[in-house]
Amino acid sequence: MAKAAKNAISPTRQENYPEWYQQVIKAADLAENSPVRGCMVIKPWGWAIWENMQRVLDRMFKETGHENAYFPLFIPLSFLQKEADHVEGFAKECAVVTHHRLEPGPDGLLRPAPSSLLEEPLIVRPTSETIIGSLYAQWVQSYRDLPILINQWANVVRWEMRTRLFLRTTEFLWQEGHTAHATAEEAQAETDKMLGVYATFAEEYMAMPVIRGEKTAGERFPGAVSTFAIEAMMQDRKALQAGTSHFLGQNFSKAQQIKFQDQNGTEQFAWTTSWGVSTRLVGGLIMTHSDDDGLILPPRLAPKHIVMLPIYRSAEERGPVLEYVNSLKRELEDQKYDGEPVRVIIDDRDLRGGEKNWHHVKRGVPLRAEVGPRDIADNAVFLSRRDTGEKQKMSRADLVQTIDTLLADIQTGLFERALKMREAHTQEINTLDDFRAYFTPQNAKDPEIHGGFALCHWHDDPAVDELLKELKVTIRCIPLDAPQEAGKCVITGKPSARRVLFAKAY
RNA sequence: CGGGAUGUAGCUCAGCCUGGCUAGAGCACCUGCUUUGGGAGCAGGGGGUCGUAGGUUCAAAUCCUAUCAUCCCGACCA
The missing domain is CATH 3.40.50.800 (Anticodon-binding domain)
Known part of the structure; x- marks a missing residue:
């Protein structure tokens, strides 16, 4: 009789967390890598979990007044160009369609037909603000056309350098909500509301506690006025951004010309928002609950009870x-x-x-x-x-x-x-030495699980960014419930009004 | 795109340095028998143009050249 292995998953979380994660996915038969670099195949058990997530979220979106619609996969290159920060953020990771036909080349192998070169290249959507905005511009004339509250379930492509199943894949599935409003207050309220929906979903359905907060300028969505996120701690004490809600101000409406006449007949730009969660949530689910015997599913999302x-x-x-x-x-x-x-x-x-x-x-x-x-x-x-x-x-x-x-x-x-x-792994840290010690593993070559969440005072300064980069730590968010509390930046000693959340992140 | 490594069975790999019989192992798979309350045992079996293309040689998985692909570390990131 062969001895039963002590645990189903090898290595254990302690031994090698990233490898453990891969093995859990394999053992639970959730997904696997595909022949296409960075893209994954979601297998029936993994898909069933995603379907349950979709079903619940879809219901929550509809309960908060949203409708589903669908917009194209391809976006004309010129659309991306209209919002400068947006270009900056996404240009580096776009898949581009340049031809529309194949033909045998001189060597007999198929190649894009030179004669089919597109006049304007199309990009595969990395996110849909621009294409959706261009349509909203046509749909909106009057304040009576607002608000527009639309969500779409879709796939998007971001040509990332390094990918990991569920957490970061070249193609991923998500939902993206896009709304347009007559006033800034209303759009801001929408942004808050959807962050709340995400937090509720994460905590009540995924059983994954999250911290709601606002992103700092450096971590903001390209083109947004402000970005809000929910952040969860995984079992290796790293943070996972699990959902984002953006207040886009009038940046996109100006770029896309989403204009309307208000009650006074004055022409105004609309105020827009966007918000999304992706298949990354499945990765978060895995890393929040699973143990050395494999996956553990919260009953509300389990395909089978x-x-x-x-x-x-x-x-x-x-x-x-x-x-x-x-x-x-x-x-x-x-x-x-x-x-x-x-x-x-x-x-x-x-x-x-x-x-x-x-x-x-x-x-x-x-x-x-x-x-x-x-x-x-x-x-x-x-x-x-x-x-x-x-x-x-x-x-x-x-x-x-x-x-x-x-x-x-x-x-x-x-x-x-x-x-x-x-x-157990969240603490307030007040000195640079403590901060450094907290985020530095004992074993540099093969880092053990260390650190966690650190709540520290912070003053925006290039010196901070430098140290964070060195330690591979990021500011996850400015927690919404952070009390006003005068203090000094843990890194520079400059004045600070409240603590922000630092952590290593996925 | 810089630095490092690897391509041999479905998976993980050995063999290569020092060329030589029919290319191996473990796991997985199939068949039979015995088993079955926490990952079974025995016996038998199927499955490979050794990443690709050239070259050297009587002879190439092994040496040489080119090429393609993948992985790891960095910059980037839901």
Whole structure:
């Protein structure tokens, strides 16, 4: 008998966090690299998680008054050029379409036909402010046409240098909301509202605690007046920007000529916003909850809540066991969790019990119920929780009656665990020495998990940027709930009015 | 685009320095038997133009040249 590995995932988080992350994705069968550099294939289990995210977010957007629409993948090159900062931000990472036909070249191999050269190249959208803005310009004449509150689910392409599954891929899926308003106040309120939607989604559905804050000028979205974000701490104590909401002021409306006449007949530029979350959230979900045995899914987003594992030795036992699990499945599906039927799967594949069990452990199914002849005799199941590893024999009636509270308990438990983790690794730092020590690993060659979130006073200054670059630390945000508190910049000693959040980031 | 490395089975790799029989291992896969309540054992089997194109040689995975691709470190980033 081969000895069972202690953990399903190797290396462990402590041993090598980035590698662990890759292995969890592989073990849970979420996604894999594709033949195209930097692009990923999202496999059914990973896609099901994304679908659940989409479903919830889509509902939240609609509840806040937004409609879905769809805009083109291609954007005329000249559109990008209209907003100077925007060009600066995205020009370096655009895929460009220059031809529209292929033909065999002199060597017989297909090549873009020189005669099909486009007069104006098209870029594959890295984000859609410009194309959507150009259409809003046509749609808006009067203050009565405002606000426009539209969201689109789409793919975008950013030609990044280095990619990582879910966290940064060349092509990624996201939603982008684009709104236009008659007043700055209204647009600002929209920006705040959507940041709130994201924070709620992250905390209540993903069970991922986040800090809401405003980005500093250096981290701002290209072309935005102000950028707000939610920041989460991963288990390696690095920050992940999980969603952004931008107040674009009139920058894009001026560039795109989104004008309207107000009640007084005066011509005004509209005030616009944009906001988005991407498949990166799946990466955040993985890194927030998963352990050395693989993925752990919060029940509200889990494609399946409970897997039933029928156990039998012989053909004679098979029938009754399957009958039992099937009827139990129906009974569980009649129960509701989070307003929807409990999602149950029976795994009756012809595999040995242990292997099958591990399969679902690695995929993060919240509950596993083993059902064999012994359990049937007692009218019970042997239930395992993925989050705590807790196992117990439970009567069938109890399982049916308590599955919703059990799942709710797992959901809150995951959030609390993540919150505790974040709090344990968040501190106020007041001296440069402490700051440096906090963000410097003991082992420079093979950095161990270190640091965390640091709340420090800050004064915008080039000297700060230099040190941050050296330490590979960034200012994540100015937390919205940061109290006014006079102090001195932790790096330069210059005056500061409040603390900001520093961390290493993805 | 700078610095470093690697391309051999589905995956991870050995073999290369010092050229030589039918190119190997582990995992995965298929078949059979025995097993089965936390990753099974035994036996058998399938799968490779050794990244590509040239060159040297009686003989190339191995040496030489070119080329393509990928990975790691930097600059950039949801």
